[in-house]
Amino acid sequence: MDESTTADAVVGIVDATAADVTALAAAVEHAGGRPVVDDAPALAARDLDAAVAPGDRALLEYVRARVTAPVLPVETDPSTRSVPAADADDAIATLVDREHDTTTRRTLAVDAPDIDPIRALADVTLVTSEPARISEYTLTASDRVVGQFRADGVVLATPVGSQGYARAAGSHVVAPHTGVLAAIPIAPFATNADDWVVPDDDVTLTVERDEGDVSLRIDDTHVTRIGHGDVVEAAPDDPLRVVVTPQSTGPWPHALEKH
Numbered sequence: 123m124d125e126s127t128t129a130d131a132v133v134g135i136v137d138a139t140a141a142d143v144t145a146l147a148a149a150v151e152h153a154g155g156r157p158v159v160d161d162a163p164a165l166a167a168r169d170l171d172a173a174v175a176p177g178d179r180a181l182l183e184y185v186r187a188r189v190t191a192p193v194l195p196v197e198t199d200p201s202t203r204s205v206p207a208a209d210a211d212d213a214i215a216t217l218v219d220r221e222h223d224t225t226t227r228r229t230l231a232v233d234a235p236d237i238d239p240i241r242a243l244a245d246v247t248l249v250t251s252e253p254a255r256i257s258e259y260t261l262t263a264s265d266r267v268v269g270q271f272r273a274d275g276v277v278l279a280t281p282v283g284s285q286g287y288a289r290a291a292g293s294h295v296v297a298p299h300t301g302v303l304a305a306i307p308i309a310p311f312a313t314n315a316d317d318w319v320v321p322d323d324d325v326t327l328t329v330e331r332d333e334g335d336v337s338l339r340i341d342d343t344h345v346t347r348i349g350h351g352d353v354v355e356a357a358p359d360d361p362l363r364v365v366v367t368p369q370s371t372g373p374w375p376h377a378l379e380k381h
Contacts, residue, residue, distance in 0.1 A: 131155040131218045134165040134173035134191065136180035146174050146196070149211045153218035162187035172217050172365055174210075182341045185229060185243040185362055192224050192363035199244075201282045201298065201373045202227060202364060209369035216367040226361035227298060228280045228322060232340050233355045234348060241359050242340045244283030248327055248348060249275030249308060251335035256311050258331035263320035271315065273307035275336075276327060278356060281373075283341075293317050298373055303356075327354045 133150045137143050137159050147157035158168055162183040165173060170191035175181040178198045194217055198204040203225060205213040216222050230242045250257055259276045261268045279288035284296040284304040293306040296319065303325060306317035329336050329348050336348045348354065 131171040131220065132169065133157055133214070133218065134168060134170045134189070135159045136162050136165065136173065136175045136184050138162065138175075138180035138183045139177045143176060146176060146210065146214065149214040150174075150218060152211075153215040155214075155218035162189060165189050165191075171220075172222075174214065174217075176207075176210075179342060182243055182343075185241050185341075186343075188241060188360075190360075190363075192365050194222075194365040194367070199282060199285060200371050201285045202243075203366050203370040203373060205367065205369045206371070213365075213367040213369040216369075217365055221367075223366040225298075225364050225366050227282055227364055228301075229359040229362050230280060230303075230322070230356045231359040233357075234338055234346060235352050237346055240340050240345065242356075243280065243362060244286055244341050245277050245279040245288055245339075246327070246354065246356055247275060247277045247287070247308075247339040248329065248336055248354065249339065251337050251347075257329060257336055259307070260326075260328040260330055261305055261318065261320070262326045262328070263318075264324055268305070268318050268320055269316055270330065271307050272311040272331070273309055273315075275308035277304075277306055277308060278325060278327060279304045279306075280322070294319055322356075322358055325356045327356075328352070 133155045150157035166187045166189045173193045176196045195202045195204040197207045231239045233239045258272045260270045277288045281296040281298045293304040303322045338345045
C-alpha cells in the first residue's frame with residue numbers, strides 16, 4: 123500500500139484571530155490527523171498536507187504568506203467555498219481522511235513603488251486618506267487605457283473581492299474562473315460614472331492628481347502611500363487551492379454549487 127495514503131495527515135491551523143483554534147486542533151486529532159497551530163508565515167515553512175483558516179483575516183494572512191497546501195476556509199466569505207463553524211468538525215474529518223475535493227481562487231501579485239510584490243486574494247484599493255478629498259486615477263488593462271476619472275478612490279477586485287467592498291461601491295459580482303476583474307471608482311466626481319470588467323492578465327492603476335494623501339490597501343491591510351504619477355500593477359499570481367467538502371457552501375450567498 124502507498125505510504126502516502128496511510129500516513130497521518132499533517133494539518134496546519136492558522137492562528138491569526140481570536141477564533142477557537144484549540145477546538146479545531148482537537149477536531150484534527152479526533153479525526154486521526156496531526157495538527158500544527160501557528161501563524162501563516164511559520165506554516166509556510168512546514169510540510170503540510172492541508173490547512174484550516176478560521177475567519178477572513180486568517181485566510182488573507184495565509185494567502186500573503188504563500189502557504190502552498192490546500193486550505194479549508196471556516197466562516198469566511200461565501201465566494202471562498204467556506205465551511206460554517208458548526209460544520210467544521212465534519213469537514214475536518216473529511217479533510218483528514220483525504221476524501222475532499224479542491225477548487226481554486228484567483229490571486230493577484232500587486233506591485234507598487236518601494237514595496238515587494240504582495241499576493242492579494244480579494245481586492246486592491248487606492249483611496250484618499252482624508253474624507254471628501256478627490257484624486258484623479260487612470261485604469262489601464264492590457265496596455266490600453268480603460269478609464270480616467272476623479273474620485274475618492276478606486277477598487278480593483280477579484281471574483282472573491284467582487285462580493286465585498288467593491289459590491290458595496292456598486293460593482294458587478296464576478297463569477298470564479300472567468301479570468302476577469304471588477305473595477306469601480308469610489309464616490310466618483312461624475313453624474314454618470316462608469317465601472318468596468320477587465321481581463322486579469324495585466325492591470326495598472328495610476329494616480330494622476332495628488333490633492334491629498336492616497337493610501338494603497340491590499341485586501342485588509344494598509345500597505346503604503348501612493349504619490350502623484352505612481353503606478354500600482356496587478357497581475358495573476360499562483361491560484362489559491364481551496365478544500366471543498368460536503369459541508370462547503372457555494373460561491374454565491376444562499377446558493378448551492380455542484381463540485
